[in-house]
Amino acid sequence: MTPRARENRWLVAPAVAFLLLMLGFPTVLNVIYSLSDVSFETLRSPRLDGLGNYGEVLSDGAFWASLSFSLRFGALTAVAEVLLGLFLAVFLAPLLRRHPWLLAVLTLPMMIAPAMMGLMYRLMLHEFVGPLPHYLFLWFGSSPAFLSPAWAFWTIAAIEVLQWTPFTLLLFHLAYASIPGEVREAARMDGARAFRLFRRIELPMLLPTVLVALLIRLIDGIRVFDNIWVLVGAGAGGSTTSLPIYIYTAFFRGGPLGPALAASVLFALAAFATLALALRLAGRRAP
Numbered sequence: 462m463t464p465r466a467r468e469n470r471w472l473v474a475p476a477v478a479f480l481l482l483m484l485g486f487p488t489v490l491n492v493i494y495s496l497s498d499v500s501f502e503t504l505r506s507p508r509l510d511g512l513g514n515y516g517e518v519l520s521d522g523a524f525w526a527s528l529s530f531s532l533r534f535g536a537l538t539a540v541a542e543v544l545l546g547l548f549l550a551v552f553l554a555p556l557l558r559r560h561p562w563l564l565a566v567l568t569l570p571m572m573i574a575p576a577m578m579g580l581m582y583r584l585m586l587h588e589f590v591g592p593l594p595h596y597l598f599l600w601f602g603s604s605p606a607f608l609s610p611a612w613a614f615w616t617i618a619a620i621e622v623l624q625w626t627p628f629t630l631l632l633f634h635l636a637y638a639s640i641p642g643e644v645r646e647a648a649r650m651d652g653a654r655a656f657r658l659f660r661r662i663e664l665p666m667l668l669p670t671v672l673v674a675l676l677i678r679l680i681d682g683i684r685v686f687d688n689i690w691v692l693v694g695a696g697a698g699g700s701t702t703s704l705p706i707y708i709y710t711a712f713f714r715g716g717p718l719g720p721a722l723a724a725s726v727l728f729a730l731a732a733f734a735t736l737a738l739a740l741r742l743a744g745r746r747a748p
Contacts, residue, residue, distance in 0.1 A: 488729075495722040504718075514719035515727070523699060524724060527707035534614070534703065535682030538621045543675050545622065546629025547667070550637050551659065557634060564634060568627040575624070579691030582620050583608070610700040613693050617701065620688065625681070629674045636670040637663070680732055704728055 495514055497507035518524050549567075557564055570578075585591050586607040597604035607616045640663060649658065686705035695702045695710060702710075708728065711721035 491722055492726055495719060495726045497719055499718050500716060501718065510719065514717075514723035517720050518724045518727065521720075523702070524704075524707060526699060527702045527704045530614075530702060531683045531685075531704040534618060534621075534685065535679045538618050538625070538682040539675050539678035541618075541622045542626045542629045542678050543671060545626045546631075546674065547633050547671065549626070549630045550633035551663075554634070554637055558638075564631070568631055570624045571627045573624065575685070575688040576691050578620065578624050579688035582616075583692050586616065608693050610696060613696055613701050617689055617692060620692070621682065621685065624688075625678060629678065632670055632674050633667065636667050640666055676735065676738075680735055684728075684732065 493509075494504075494507055496509055496511060498510040498513075499507035553563075553567075573581075585593055588594055588604075588606050588608065591607075594604040594607065605612050607613075644662060644666075645658065683703075684705055685703055686709065689701055689703055690706060690709075693701050695706055704724070705728075708721050708724050711724065712718060
């Protein structure tokens with residue numbers, strides 16, 4: 462081992478030790494509890510129970526319903542955010558080149574805490590006191606119940622897209638601005654028009670960023686909790702119960718904690734597998 466490599470290891474060692482202490486220990490403890498018969502009263506003396514908690518979770522219809530909700534929600538919002546962010550990054554590129562400060566204004570929504578965003582829209586969309594239903598009823602004679610079971614999914618999805626499209630806009634703006642100008646000039650000299658230039662030259666160069674943004678937003682959409690919980694909670698009959706909300710309610714409803722922790726382990730494994738797949742695909746596309 463070279464002296465430089467030895468020095469690098471010593472420099473990285475504190476960060477690795479910190480991560481092992483702050484993340485590794487709780488993770489190991491969570492896995493042990495997920496394999497145990499444990500409650501709040503027996504946290505210090507759990508009794509190992511094998512895979513029984515995992516079997517209970519996998520046979521629970523509410524778990525699969527919450528997983529279905531999270532997957533539908535994550536996929537819908539991720540695709541919408543990526544498409545809107547890509548469109549805005551390309552459409553607004555000339556304006557953002559002239560006025561870079563506009564990018565700070567456009568990214569303001571993602572600076573708001575999701576719980577605050579949920580609270581704000583809860584007040585705005587409330588069926589009886591919300592200003593939006595009031596004016597819709599005043600102008601058109603009727604207003605949809607935005608927070609009802611029939612509309613809640615689409616309402617939450619729209620709020621998520623409005624808040625996090627600026628994130629994809631920022632990614633695509635940086636990637637689009639990094640495309641060499643010589644490439645565009647060469648394509649224009651060959652007679653390529655704007656749409657063909659985008660489809661044949663710019664979009665293929667943006668595909669790695671598109672893939673990364675899509676998977677980041679998919680994972681983030683699947684694990685969404687705070688804004689849904691503040692806005693509508695678990696919903697009527699569990700209609701808006703995402704997987705994190707399922708884990709949260711299972712953990713605090715009293716009784717054994719093992720099933721909730723087993724569900725959290727399954728959730729973490731699925732997220733890790735998705736991230737590993739994303740990194741592998743991105744590595745294959747890298748030049």
